[in-house]
Amino acid sequence: MRRLFVLIALLCAAFGAAHAAEPRRKVIIDDEGFALMHLLLLEDRQVEVVGITTVSGNTWANRATAMVLRGLELSGHESVPVAQGATFPILNSEARTERWEALYGKLVWKGAFMKQWAEPTVQSTPDHHGPFDPVDLPWGNAKLKPLPEAAALFMIRTVRANPHQVTIMACGPLTNLALAQRLDPEFASLVKEVVVMGGSLNPQQVLDNTSAAQFAREFVNTPRREFNIRFDPEAASMFAHAPWPKVTFVPVDPSTATQLTPALVERLAKAARPPVAAMIRRMEPGFPMWDEIAAAVWLDPSLVTRQQRLWYDFDVQFGPGYGDMLTWYDAYRPGLDEGQADMVLTVDVAAMEARFAQALTAKP
Structure with a gap:
């Protein structure tokens, strides 16, 4: 029996040493x-989150920063550095968005510019804030502070210290990445890869009455419009013309088959550590899992069931297609240094949800 225990101990030590040798x-x-999405990456044993940067999009950058800092405190990841990023898009603004809507119709989601839904939905109406309003979070305010450094500068410094090793998981508007590339023309070439949640090709509406289908209605008449890009089209186009070694786009196409349901919330909470579980249970269900798909396909590319490699750019003309995604096959590209990326079209949803639970399993 003692020999058995010794053998088990040796095997465990060898297994641990092998995994310790694998860089995160x-x-x-x-x-x-x-x-x-943040919790999935922070909790995964194979991942080292070397920093979190914030940008205005769904909410203003100062509010996003406060949320990240408090989230890190509550989840026990206080050592992760946080850098606040761009408050305003490169050119777009709330006033320009309102003028655009008067000319071309209502947007479904406007993020920080949002005051009300265009039609009744099951999702809550977000509070409207100004870009510099003080932040008072309902789940408490953080004692942690962000770095005294702009997000674009933090990205440049971190990537230069770890050339060709850092992935950027870009799940908001691309303002910070555009600014970083403008400040440092070598920045993009030193990044390992970028995974972008943004853009839209031809998402199909889910034919049921789930709340995810409510978001899918947006794409019936405007199949190329997506919020992250539409919030800052100029930054997205600047991103498209930078020399990234590898780009993967997760457009909204696969998201219409997903939803953060109450049952999934509970399943993931049961897999997580108690403080993380409490955070998950506070999340509002009923939304497609946009950012979570981006994290999942980076963690496990085998979850992708269909993708296309396309050339891409974005419409920056202030017309009805402002912010729309433009794509081409090889023979049709304009040849103006537009970007090339793998576009994720569908994913294995059941396997993805299982991978989420695996990522959240309590660390030893």
Whole structure:
């Protein structure tokens, strides 16, 4: 029996040493808040989140920063550095958005510019804030402070210290990445890869009465419009013309088959550590899992069931297609240094949800 225990101990030590020798995958999360996607990457044993940067999008950058800092405190990841990013898009603004709507029709979601839904929905109406309004979070305010450094500068410094090792998980508007590339023309070439949640090709409406289908209605008449890009089209186009070694786009196409249901919330909460579980249970269900798909396909590319490799750019003309995604096959591209990326079209939803639970399993 003693020999058996010794053998088990040796096997465990060898297994631990083998995994210790595998370097964790470095990632910077660039987003406009703190959500399930952050927890998936922070909790995964194979990932090292080397920093979180914030940007205005769903909410203003100062509010997003406060949410990230509090989320790190509550989840026990206080050592992760946080850098606040761009408050305003490169050119777009709330006034320009309202003028655009008067000319071309209502947007479904406007993020920080949002005051009300265009039609009744089951989702709550977000509070409207100004870009510099003080932040008072309902789940408490953080004692942690952000770095005294702009997000674009933090990205440049971190990538230069770890050339060709850092992935950027960009799940908000691309303002920070555009600014970083403008400040440092070598920045993009030193990044390992970028995973972008943004853009839209031809998402199909889910034919049921789930709340995810309510978001899918947006794409019936405007199949190329998506919020992260529409909030800052100029930054997105600047991103498209930068020399990234590898880009993966997760457009909204696969999201219409997903939903953060109450049952999934409870399943993931049961898999997580108690403080993380409490955070998950506070999340509002009923939304498609946009950012979570981006994290999932980076963690496990085998979850992708269909993708296309396309050339891409974005419409920056202030007309009805402002912010729309433009794509081409090889023979039709304009050849103006537009970007090339793998576009994720569908994913294995059941396997993805199981991968979420695996990522959230309590660490030893």
